[in-house]
Amino acid sequence: xxxxxxxxxxxxxxxxxxxxxxxxxxxxxxxxxxxxxxxxxxxxxxxxxxxxxxxxxxxxxxxxxxxxxxxxxxxxxxxxxxxxxxxxxxxxxxxxxxxxxxxxxxxxxxxxxxxxxxxxxxxxxxxxxxxxxxxxxxxxxxxxxxxxxxxxxxxxxxxxxxxxxxxxxxxxxxxxxxxxxxxxxxxxxxxxxxxxxxxxxxxxxxxxxxxxxxxxxxxxxxxxxxxxxxxxxxxxxxxxxxxxxxxxxxxxxxxx
Amino acid sequence: xxxxxxxxxxxxxxxxxxxxxxxxxxxxxxxxxxxxxxxxxxxxxxxxxxxxxxxxxxxxxxxxxxxxxxxxxxxxxxxxxxxxxxxxxxxxxxxxxxxxxxxxxxxxxxxxxxxxxxxxxxxxxxxxxxxxxxxxxxxxxxxxxxxxxxxxxxxxxxxxxxxxxxxxxxxxxxxxxxxxxxxxxxxxxxxxxxxxxxxxxxxxxxxxxxxxxxxxxxxxxxxxxxxxxxxxxxxxxxxxxxxxxx
Numbered sequence: 001x002x003x004x005x006x007x008x009x010x011x012x013x014x015x016x017x018x019x020x021x022x023x024x025x026x027x028x029x030x031x032x033x034x035x036x037x038x039x040x041x042x043x044x045x046x047x048x049x050x051x052x053x054x055x056x057x058x059x060x061x062x063x064x065x066x067x068x069x070x071x072x073x074x075x076x077x078x079x080x081x082x083x084x085x086x087x088x089x090x091x092x093x094x095x096x097x098x099x100x101x102x103x104x105x106x107x108x109x110x111x112x113x114x115x116x117x118x119x120x121x122x123x124x125x126x127x128x129x130x131x132x133x134x135x136x137x138x139x140x141x142x143x144x145x146x147x148x149x150x151x152x153x154x155x156x157x158x159x160x161x162x163x164x165x166x167x168x169x170x171x172x173x174x175x176x177x178x179x180x181x182x183x184x185x186x187x188x189x190x191x192x193x194x195x196x197x198x199x200x201x202x203x204x205x206x207x208x209x210x211x212x213x214x215x216x217x218x219x220x221x222x223x224x225x226x227x228x229x230x231x232x233x234x235x236x237x238x239x240x241x242x243x244x245x246x247x248x249x250x251x252x253x254x255x256x
Numbered sequence: 257x258x259x260x261x262x263x264x265x266x267x268x269x270x271x272x273x274x275x276x277x278x279x280x281x282x283x284x285x286x287x288x289x290x291x292x293x294x295x296x297x298x299x300x301x302x303x304x305x306x307x308x309x310x311x312x313x314x315x316x317x318x319x320x321x322x323x324x325x326x327x328x329x330x331x332x333x334x335x336x337x338x339x340x341x342x343x344x345x346x347x348x349x350x351x352x353x354x355x356x357x358x359x360x361x362x363x364x365x366x367x368x369x370x371x372x373x374x375x376x377x378x379x380x381x382x383x384x385x386x387x388x389x390x391x392x393x394x395x396x397x398x399x400x401x402x403x404x405x406x407x408x409x410x411x412x413x414x415x416x417x418x419x420x421x422x423x424x425x426x427x428x429x430x431x432x433x434x435x436x437x438x439x440x441x442x443x444x445x446x447x448x449x450x451x452x453x454x455x456x457x458x459x460x461x462x463x464x465x466x467x468x469x470x471x472x473x474x475x476x477x478x479x480x481x482x483x484x485x486x487x488x489x490x491x492x493x494x495x496x497x498x499x500x501x502x
Contacts, residue, residue: 048378077380088375091366102379105278160378 001026002047002158002190007056009039009046016042018214020056027188029181029204031195034211035236041162043211044194048080048160049073060158078106081151083161083180087143089135089150095122096131099149106154121149125179141172148179152187159184159191165200173197177204198237201225202246210236226250266462272384273392273458286390294356294391294457295398299405301355302348306406309343310335310413318423331424332432335414337441341501344406345445346493349399349452353485357460360391361481364464365474373465388461392454399453400446407445444500451496452489459485 002024009017016039024030034040045051047058049065058065060076068076089098099118103109109117122128125145135143144164151159161180165173181204184191195201201208201222208225210218212232220228225237226247238244277283317334364387367373376383411433418424424432463481467473 050374050377074380077378080378082375082378084371084375086370088371090372090375104282105379105381 001059001061002030002192003057003059004043004047005057005059007043007046007058008054009042009051010054016214017046017053020211020214020216022209022216022219024190024192024209025207026190027185028206029184029191029193030207030209031193031201031205032209032211033195033201033236034217036196038211039214040194040211044160044162044192047192048082049077078102078154079157081154081156081159083144083147083151083159083164085163085166087135087140087147089143089146091135093134094131095127095133095135095138095146098135098146099153101150102154117153118149121153122146124152124183125149140167141169141175144168144172144176145179148176148183152183155187157189159189161191161193161195163195163197164193165195165197170199173199174203180204198243201237212236262462265466266458269384269388269462269465270458272382273388273461275382275385277385277389278381282386283390286386287394290390290394291398294360294394295402298352298355298402301351302402302406303409305348305351306344306409307413307416309347310339310410310415311417313338313343313410314414314417314429315421315423318418328424328428329432329435331418332414332429333435334432335429336411336433336437339410339414340407340441340445344403344410345448345452346489348403348406349449349456349489350486352399352402353452353456353460353489354482356395357456357481357485358478360457360460361464361467361478362474364388364461365467365477368465368467369470369474384461384465388458388465391461392457395453395457396450399449403445403449440500444496447500448493448496451492455488455492456485459488 003022005021007017007020008015020039020043032040032043042051046053047065049058053066056066060079063072063076065073065076090101093101096115096118099121100114103114103117107114118131119128122130125148127142127145127149130138130142130146135146138146159180164176164180168176177200180191180193183189193200193205202225205222205225208218208220208222209216210230210233212218218228218230218233225233228234234247238247314331314335317331321328321331364373367387373383373387376386415426415429418429419426460481463477463484464474467477
């Protein structure tokens with residue numbers, strides 16, 4: 001479980017996070033949603049330590065990340081897997097080497113053991129046999145799956161996904177969403193997904209945090225987001241006519 | 257103010273770069289990769305530049321030898337002195353600042369804007385140490401080799417030019433090359449090579465690592481790294497000459 005308590009973050013005169021508190025549960029797909037520029041990516045970066053918070057606490061299973069020294073942070077980071085928006089695969093390494101990278105840095109596995117683990121992870125994301133390709137030879141969807149394989153290589157306790165569906169077609173987005181959900185449930189990890197994609201929110205979001213003007217405006221489940229009357233959430237989630245129609249249909253279904 | 261800020265950031269960066277590598281085996285692999293990338297792949301340009309440079313120095317010296325009082329071996333002596341003291345270490349380093357420096361800055365800059373450096377950090381890898389230390393070490397180890405190679409080829413270039421244009425005999429040229437030689441000349445050249453190698457790779461890494469934005473900014477960082485490392489080389493050249501030769 002990851003908890004953030006009273007987090008504040010300012011860039012110059014711009015207060016990006018204003019006393020944000022939230023909890024992200026183990027074995028659930030936790031989502032951070034919000035409009036662009038509202039602070040959700042900054043919140044995620046504060047949680048993983050890419051940004052230092054001005055004040056507040058970030059607790060990884062009750063271990064305060066903000067108070068840790070370099071070595072303690074390093075140990076926590078080895079428990080984190082992260083899927084970046086642009087996949088962030090290492091260009092100069094093959095698919096297999098990318099997946100093996102964290103293993104080669106932090107474990108004492110032999111090359112054969114690392115290859116076995118890489119094969120297992122690639123199989124898990126349906127990319128068996130693509131070991132020798134370079135990232136530039138793979139499609140966007142494949143790159144995301146390789147990044148997921150790399151993220152799970154070290155058996156992480158926490159998985160962060162920054163806009164996993166950006167730049168993907170709807171069908172591939174569903175594949176990635178399902179993969180994130182399956183991995184979360186299968187390995188019982190704390191997953192945090194930062195997204196704009198409302199299909200993903202409705203499809204896989206177990207615990208949703210809505211960030212608005214740098215504040216934790218709303219937190220709840222998938223069912224609650226459909227029925228809530230919070231105007232800011234409705235303005236964001238059901239911005240299009242199509243989504244409004246979906247909301248009415250879902251409400252109607254629920255009522256019967 | 258920005259310059260002072262950058263110098264401070266550069267010093268802090270270097271303290272992180274020079275920490276113990278995560279795994280020595282991986283450091284060794286990366287070191288050999290960088291030696292190939294920074295050093296061995298620079299051999300063709302160094303060879304071409306040095307041969308022509310030596311030829312031109314010899315020709316210019318010969319063309320300026322108007323006085324009959326000056327012995328002909330002076331051509332060899334001046335070619336050797338100017339090659340070892342200045343042309344090979346400094347000019348070749350300036351060229352490598354363009355070739356190697358821009359390459360390093362754009363490589364690391366691209367890694368920064370495509371979040372590859374963030375990915376390393378999230379994994380718990382000391383990204384500066386992992387990316388930059390092998391580059392600096394490789395350059396500091398291999399630049400002296402390149403400079404010795406350059407000196408040799410420059411002298412061969414001078415000899416070829418002189419003998420082909422019949423301006424001096426081989427014996428006279430070799431006699432000139434061997435005249436008044438002291439080990440200090442080579443020590444000075446190699447010291448410069450090591451210092452310039454450090455400056456080129458560390459400054460290029462600095463600009464690459466702190467790139468912000470997109471492709472345009474990567475290009476800007478690359479250009480800035482070449483300009484800054486060239487200026488740093490010129491300043492260091494002046495200071496080293498003061499310290500070692502005078």
